Amino acid sequence: MDKFILKLAKQHNPDVPFEDYREALTAQKMDDSMLKALFKKIQPSPKKHNSEIQFTACVLLMFSPKSILLSEKVENGVCLAIKNCLGINQQSASYRIKVAREVYQVDKVFRSQVDKIVKEVCDE
Incomplete structure (x- = not known):
């Protein structure tokens, strides 16, 4: 069904960069x-303001972009990776x-x- 919607949207809106969106949603x-x-770049810590949320948002954007951009289900293994990197339990992850989803969608600076x-x- 999504293929047909995309095909129809391309026909009616050829100027929209659909490939850019597809690329942005590809994990x-x-x-x-x-x-x-x-982890090394952000150095997340409970003592550093928003660092754990920022790390989580970065991980989601890289490995599960649909979850942060479209509020879809998180890809398998991503929550576990966040949990292990931050040394927290499943509920905290x-x-x-x-929180990372909400802040990413609302706060332009973040x-x-x-x-x-x-x-x-990614460029490194």
């Missing part, structure tokens, strides 16, 4: 080196995912910071 394969690079960090880590 990268879970990669420990990328997780470590993100789920809470950070929920969103631009997360986008910048993800771009920098």
Whole structure:
């Protein structure tokens, strides 16, 4: 069904960059080196304001973009990776995912910071 909707949308709106949207919603394969690079760059800590939420948002944007951009279900293994990296329990990881989604969608400054960090880590 989505293919037909996309086809119809392309016919009526050929100027819209649909490939850019498709690329933005495509998840990268879970990669420990990328997780470590993100962790090293942000250095999340309960003592650093918003650092754990920022780390969570970056992980979601890289490995489960549909979950942060469209509020879809988180890809398998992403919540576990967040849990393990931050050294927290499952409930705390789920809470950070929920908060990261909300802040990313509402706060333009936070969103631009997360986008910048993800771009920098991907370009390394």
